Amino acid sequence: MAQPxxxxxxxxxxxxxxxxxxxxxxxxxxxxLTLVLTRLAPAVDTFIASLRAGGTWSLANYAELxxxxxxxxxxxxxxxxxxxxxxxxxxxxxxxxxxxxxxxxVGLWRTLIFLPMAVPPAVSTVVWGxxxxxxxxxxxxxxxxxxxxxxxFLTSPTQALxxxxxxxxxIGVGYWMMFLIAGIKNVPIEMVEAAAIDGAGWWRRLIxxxxxxxRRQLSFVLVAATVANFLLFVPVQVLTRGGPAGSTNLVMxxxxxxxxxxxxxxxxxxxxxxxxxxxxxxxxxxxxxxRGPTEPLRHAS
Amino acid sequence: MRLDMPRWGRMPLxxxxxxxxxxxxxxxxxTVASGLRPGNAVFRSxxxxxxxxxxxxxxxxxxxxxxADGTLGRAILNSLIVAGATVALGVLIxxxxxxxxxxxxxxGRGFVxxxxxxxxxxxFEALAIPLADTARDVGLDNSYIGLILPGVGNxxxxxxxxQFYLDIPAELAEAASIDGAGAWRIFRHVYLxxxxxxxxxxxxxxxxxxxxAYLLPLLLTTDPSMDVGAVALARLFGQYGxxxxxxxxxxxxxxxxxxxxxxxxxxxxxxxxxxxAVKG
Numbered sequence: 001m002a003q004p005x006x007x008x009x010x011x012x013x014x015x016x017x018x019x020x021x022x023x024x025x026x027x028x029x030x031x032x033l034t035l036v037l038t039r040l041a042p043a044v045d046t047f048i049a050s051l052r053a054g055g056t057w058s059l060a061n062y063a064e065l066x067x068x069x070x071x072x073x074x075x076x077x078x079x080x081x082x083x084x085x086x087x088x089x090x091x092x093x094x095x096x097x098x099x100x101x102x103x104x105x106v107g108l109w110r111t112l113i114f115l116p117m118a119v120p121p122a123v124s125t126v127v128w129g130x131x132x133x134x135x136x137x138x139x140x141x142x143x144x145x146x147x148x149x150x151x152x153f154l155t156s157p158t159q160a161l162x163x164x165x166x167x168x169x170x171i172g173v174g175y176w177m178m179f180l181i182a183g184i185k186n187v188p189i190e191m192v193e194a195a196a197i198d199g200a201g202w203w204r205r206l207i208x209x210x211x212x213x214x215r216r217q218l219s220f221v222l223v224a225a226t227v228a229n230f231l232l233f234v235p236v237q238v239l240t241r242g243g244p245a246g247s248t249n250l251v252m253x254x255x256x257x258x259x260x261x262x263x264x265x266x267x268x269x270x271x272x273x274x275x276x277x278x279x280x281x282x283x284x285x286x287x288x289x290x291r292g293p294t295e296p297l298r299h300a301s
Numbered sequence: 302m303r304l305d306m307p308r309w310g311r312m313p314l315x316x317x318x319x320x321x322x323x324x325x326x327x328x329x330x331x332t333v334a335s336g337l338r339p340g341n342a343v344f345r346s347x348x349x350x351x352x353x354x355x356x357x358x359x360x361x362x363x364x365x366x367x368x369a370d371g372t373l374g375r376a377i378l379n380s381l382i383v384a385g386a387t388v389a390l391g392v393l394i395x396x397x398x399x400x401x402x403x404x405x406x407x408x409g410r411g412f413v414x415x416x417x418x419x420x421x422x423x424x425f426e427a428l429a430i431p432l433a434d435t436a437r438d439v440g441l442d443n444s445y446i447g448l449i450l451p452g453v454g455n456x457x458x459x460x461x462x463x464q465f466y467l468d469i470p471a472e473l474a475e476a477a478s479i480d481g482a483g484a485w486r487i488f489r490h491v492y493l494x495x496x497x498x499x500x501x502x503x504x505x506x507x508x509x510x511x512x513x514a515y516l517l518p519l520l521l522t523t524d525p526s527m528d529v530g531a532v533a534l535a536r537l538f539g540q541y542g543x544x545x546x547x548x549x550x551x552x553x554x555x556x557x558x559x560x561x562x563x564x565x566x567x568x569x570x571x572x573x574x575x576x577x578a579v580k581g
Contacts, residue, residue: 020407021407021408023401023484024401024402024407024410025401025407026401027397027398027400027401027405027484028397028398028401028413031394031395031398031459032398032416032454034394034453034454035417035420035456037450037454038432038453038454039420039423039425039454039456040420042431042432042435043419043423043427043428045431046427046428098314101305102305102311103314106318107564109318109319110563111560112322112326113322114563115326115329115556115560116325117559118512118556118563119552120513120515120555122535123552123555124328127328127329127331138331170328175505175509178502178505179461181498183465186465186468202306202307202310216464216467216468217464217465220461224421224461227421227422231424233424233426252424269427272427275424276423276424279422280419283418283422
């Protein structure tokens with residue numbers, strides 16, 4: 001039977017998780033054990049290493065964070081993420097909507113869009129570096145066909161960061177798209193049908209029924225993309241090395257330079273600690289925001 | 302069904318989507334074409350852009366053959382073993398953890414979830430050196446177990462599954478528990494069957510993590526026969542200058558495997574179940 005949307009949406013709300021800390025612990029134990037051993041314990045080690053300098057406890061590593069290069073790297077990283085994350089969520093959702101239509105061989109097209117994620121990032125980055133080469137690169141050759149003059153791309157302080165965004169998104173959006181397709185396929189069909197019977201057109205069904213129902217997957221993608229892009233590293237290392245003029249010097253690359261080029265891991269650990277703290281704060285805000293505007297829908301009935 | 306556009310909207314898509322998907326992969330197609338060229342021709346091939354840019358002009362199976370029977374072939378097999386075992390183990394324990402996080406109310410649930418999120422927030426590259434030290438201390442270097450274990454616990458996969466489990470109506474689990482089903486049976490017969498696409502998604506996350514793994518396997522293996530694909534590929538950079546043709550042929554092989562895996566699992570995306578299960 002078709003249900004009115006608001007009533008069906010409230011099903012999730014009326015869940016009453018059965019209490020049972022012991023049973024929950026049993027189910028959580030294997031994953032928590034591996035996460036603690038392979039992620040959290042070494043992370044704590046790294047954090048502790050950031051608090052030591054010259055054989056004693058010291059905040060010396062953090063004192064160096066006031067330097068201009070690090071502050072500029074933080075600003076670059078925040079600007080980069082303020083643009084790339086909303087863009088990736090939008091593009092991957094648009095792709096997911098299109099590729100969840102019934103189309104001939106749609107599984108094949110989804111696989112093709114996803115495929116960049118399967119290529120080793122160093123390889124796809126090298127490929128794109130050749131494509132974006134100034135002078136005889138393929139992108140410039142294509143632009144010349146439509147009469148656009150040669151662009152400097154990765155050699156320009158104003159364009160390089162955007163080229164990195166394009167490359168990172170080419171790799172990422174097909175990956176995010178897969179989770180959103182899974183979310184769209186999860187939408188209870190009778191809700192969409194009920195809206196159609198009520199005369200809602202395709203666009204209205206997408207915006208008012210399907211999109212709110214996919215919000216958990218959308219917030220997953222937003223959080224996951226934010227983390228991935230704050231930690232982005234390979235394209236910068238392979239293509240620009242933070243340049244030109246520091247315009248692509250993201251915090252991860254700054255930390256890498258500190259640790260391996262200057263051979264001074266202490267400050268690098270401090271930089272990574274600050275970066276993780278920054279991401280944690282932003283993700284916490286995202287969780288709040290994603291909860292806020294959608295919650296009233298679930299109380300609607 | 303579902304979200305299908307009206308017919309007039311879908312007709313052009315049937316053409317636009319294939320064209321777009323193929324253009325999307327143009328840089329990769331070029332890579333594959335390069336892999337089939339003799340080494341030194343790779344960078345000469347786009348003076349004057351034309352259709353031949355994407356078609357190998359001297360198709361030599363030489364590069365492809367070298368990949369198949371060289372160390373790279375062995376390394377890709379290692380990657381398959383490692384990724385396969387990690388996905389099987391990882392999806393199971395991730396699903397169990399997500400179930401523990403959503404189906405039960407207990408003190409500290411928010412804290413446990415925060416730990417899960419924190420676990421994928423720490424850049425893994427920064428952890429590779431301490432992890433490799435630990436693995437060596439317990440004798441897990443140059444072993445499959447040493448390569449598999451670091452990929453098994455995956456906070457992102459748990460997070461994804463949790464998002465899907467939150468949408469499972471509590472009524473289903475309640476009905477099952479009234480019928481006398483225990484927690485494991487509810488997990489096994491209610492949660493798992495309802496979330497096939499989410500499990501495929503979690504599998505993709507874990508698979509990609511292992512398929513792309515580079516720094517930790519590099520630190521963990523000294524025996525070349527234990528190298529994984531990405532490491533063996535990178536070693537090609539070092540030896541006697543770079544053989545770009547060989548490198549790109551190897552890269553093409555490396556992305557062929559995930560493509561096939563994904564194509565096979567496509568079917569799981571085509572059907573949904575929650576709707577029909579609630580349908581009453």
